[in-house]
Amino acid sequence: MSWEFRKLGPGENVAVEAQKDPFAAPKWAPPVWHMPEGLVLLVNVVRVLVRTVVFLVRNIVPVSAAAGLGWLGYRFGWVTPVLVLALVGVVLGTWAVADRPSFVRYAVRPARARWRLVRVYRRDWQPVLVTAGLTKTHKGREYLPTLVRVRCGPTSDRVLVRMLKGQAPDAWEKVAANLAHGFGAQLVRVREGDRPGRIWLEFVRRDALAVPIPALPVPDPADVDLSGVVVGRQEDGAPWRLRLSGTHVLVAGATGAGKGSVIWSTVRALLPLMLAGLVEVWAVDPKRMELSFGRSLFERYGRYSDDPKGGMVELLETAAEDMNARAEQFAGVTRSFTPTHEHPFRVVIVDELAFLTAYCPERDLRKRAEQAIGVLTSQGRSVGYCVIGAQQDARKEVNNLRNLFPTRIALRLDEDDQVDMVLGQGARDRGALADQISPIPEIGAGVGFVRLETVPDPVRVRAAFVSDDDIRAMVALGLPESGTGAAA
Numbered sequence: 001m002s003w004e005f006r007k008l009g010p011g012e013n014v015a016v017e018a019q020k021d022p023f024a025a026p027k028w029a030p031p032v033w034h035m036p037e038g039l040v041l042l043v044n045v046v047r048v049l050v051r052t053v054v055f056l057v058r059n060i061v062p063v064s065a066a067a068g069l070g071w072l073g074y075r076f077g078w079v080t081p082v083l084v085l086a087l088v089g090v091v092l093g094t095w096a097v098a099d100r101p102s103f104v105r106y107a108v109r110p111a112r113a114r115w116r117l118v119r120v121y122r123r124d125w126q127p128v129l130v131t132a133g134l135t136k137t138h139k140g141r142e143y144l145p146t147l148v149r150v151r152c153g154p155t156s157d158r159v160l161v162r163m164l165k166g167q168a169p170d171a172w173e174k175v176a177a178n179l180a181h182g183f184g185a186q187l188v189r190v191r192e193g194d195r196p197g198r199i200w201l202e203f204v205r206r207d208a209l210a211v212p213i214p215a216l217p218v219p220d221p222a223d224v225d226l227s228g229v230v231v232g233r234q235e236d237g238a239p240w241r242l243r244l245s246g247t248h249v250l251v252a253g254a255t256g257a258g259k260g261s262v263i264w265s266t267v268r269a270l271l272p273l274m275l276a277g278l279v280e281v282w283a284v285d286p287k288r289m290e291l292s293f294g295r296s297l298f299e300r301y302g303r304y305s306d307d308p309k310g311g312m313v314e315l316l317e318t319a320a321e322d323m324n325a326r327a328e329q330f331a332g333v334t335r336s337f338t339p340t341h342e343h344p345f346r347v348v349i350v351d352e353l354a355f356l357t358a359y360c361p362e363r364d365l366r367k368r369a370e371q372a373i374g375v376l377t378s379q380g381r382s383v384g385y386c387v388i389g390a391q392q393d394a395r396k397e398v399n400n401l402r403n404l405f406p407t408r409i410a411l412r413l414d415e416d417d418q419v420d421m422v423l424g425q426g427a428r429d430r431g432a433l434a435d436q437i438s439p440i441p442e443i444g445a446g447v448g449f450v451r452l453e454t455v456p457d458p459v460r461v462r463a464a465f466v467s468d469d470d471i472r473a474m475v476a477l478g479l480p481e482s483g484t485g486a487a488a
C-alpha cells in the first residue's frame with residue numbers, strides 16, 4: 001500500500017492512502033498527533049494515583065480498619081486481629097442489646113447507608129441518569145449530577161444530589177418513575193435540598209403503611225394536646241399528630257377511603273378530655289352511618305343530629321350563635337383560648353359536607369348550612385371551635401368552602417387533578433400521589449397525604465383503624481351505666 005501526504009492547514013501534514021484511480025474523489029483524513037510514549041505513561045500513572053487517593057479518602061474508615069488489622073497480623077500474628085474483631089463484635093452486641101434505638105441510629109443505619117451508596121446508588125448512578133436524560137453532553141464531555149450523600153431510614157433511602165448547573169427539580173420529578181425502576185425502589189419523591197442547586201431524592205423501598213394500624217390506646221387526659229392529637233402514624237414511623245386548636249380540618253377521600261377512621265381516631269384521642277368536660281363533640285351525620293355508632297356518646301358529651309329536615313342545620317346554627325357569643329365575651333379580654341368547663345373546646349364534625357352544601361334537596365337548608373359552616377370556619381378558630389368536615393368529592397363546584405379549612409387531608413382520590421384541589425397547587429408534583437393509593441381497604445384505607453406546618457412537602461400518613469368493637473368500648477367508657485351494647 002502506498003501513501004501520500006496532504007496538507008489540511010499550516011503545519012498539518014496528513015498521511016492518506018494514495019489513490020490509484022486518477023478520477024477517484026480525493027480522500028481526506030484528520031491530522032494524527034503522535035504523543036511521545038513517555039508522556040502517555042506519565043498521564044496514566046497520574047490518573048491511577050489520583051483514583052487511588054480518591055478511593056482511599058472515600059473509604060477512609062474501612063481502609064484504615066483493614067490496614068490496622070493487617071498491621072496487627074503482620075506484627076503480632078493472626079490471633080491478635082481475630083481477638084480485636086471478636087472484641088468489637090462483643091462491644092457492638094452489648095450496645096445493641098443495651099440500647100437498640102441508639103445502636104440502630106448510629107451504627108446500623110450509617111453502615112447500611114454506606115453499603116447502599118456503594119452497591120446501589122454509586123454503581124448504577126451513571127447508567128440510570130443517562131437513560132433518564134438527566135446528564136448533559138457538551139463538546140464531547142459528559143456532565144453528570146453529583147451523588148453527595150445517602151441516608152437510610154427504616155423503609156426509605158434519602159439521596160442528596162447536586163444537580164447540574166441550570167437544572168431544576170422538576171426535571172427530576174418528570175423522570176421519577178425511571179429513577180424508581182432504575183434503583184429498584186417502589187417510588188421516588190423529589191424533595192427540596194439543603195441549599196439551592198441540591199435536592200433530596202427519597203427512594204421508598206417498602207410501604208411502611210401497608211398494614212392497618214389498630215386503634216391507638218385511649219390516652220391519659222394529661223397527654224392530650226389539642227395542638228396535635230395522635231391519630232395514626234407517619235410514613236417515617238413518627239406519630240401522626242393532627243392539629244385541632246386554631247384550625248379546621250377537611251378530610252377528602254373517595255368512598256371507602258377511610259374518612260371514618262380519621263374521624264374516629266380523632267374522637268378516640270379526645271375521649272379523655274370529653275369525659276373531663278373540657279371538650280365537646282357535636283356530630284352532624286347526614287349519612288347516618290359512621291357517626292350513628294357513637295350517637296349516645298355524642299349526645300352525652302356534645303350533640304348529635306341526623307335530621308335532614310332541618311335538625312342538622314339547626315345544630316350548626318346553634319354552634320355558630322354560641323361561637324358569636326363567645327367571641328363577644330372574649331373580645332379584648334383574651335387572645336389565646338384555653339378550654340374550661342364553662343367554655344369547652346368544641347369540635348363540630350360534619351360527616352359529609354357536600355350533602356349539606358350541595359346535595360340537600362331544599363335550597364333554603366343548603367344556604368343556611370353553608371352560612372353556618374362559613375361563620376364557624378371563618379371566626380371559630382380563636383374561640384375554641386374546630387370544624388372537621390369530611391368530603392367524598394373534591395371538585396370545586398361541590399364545596400366552595402374548602403379554602404376555609406387550613407388543615408386538609410387527602411385520602412384516596414379518584415382523579416389526579418383532585419389532589420391539588422385538596423392540598424393546594426403543586427402538591428401532587430411534590431409527591432402527594434393520593435390518586436394512586438390502593439383501593440384495597442387493608443392496604444389503602446386510612447392512608448393519605450397531609451401538609452405539616454414544619455415540612456413544605458406533603459407527608460404520607462395512615463390513620464389508625466377504630467373498629468366497631470373499639471367504638472363500643474369507647475361508648476362503654478363514656479356511658480358506663482348503659483352497659484357494653486349501648487352503641488347503636
Ligand SMILES: Nc1ncnc2c1ncn2[C@@H]1O[C@H](COP(=O)(O)OP(=O)(O)OP(=O)(O)O)[C@@H](O)[C@H]1O
Pocket residue numbers: 212213253254255256257258259260261289290392441442445446447462463464465466
Ligand atoms: N385506617 C384504616 N385501616 C384499615 N382499614 C380501614 C381503615 N379505615 C377504614 N378501613 C376499612 O375500609 C372500609 C371503608 O372505610 P370508611 O367507611 O371509613 O370509608 P369512608 O371514606 O368513610 O367511606 P364512605 O364515604 O363511603 O363512608 C371500612 O369498612 C374498613 O374496613
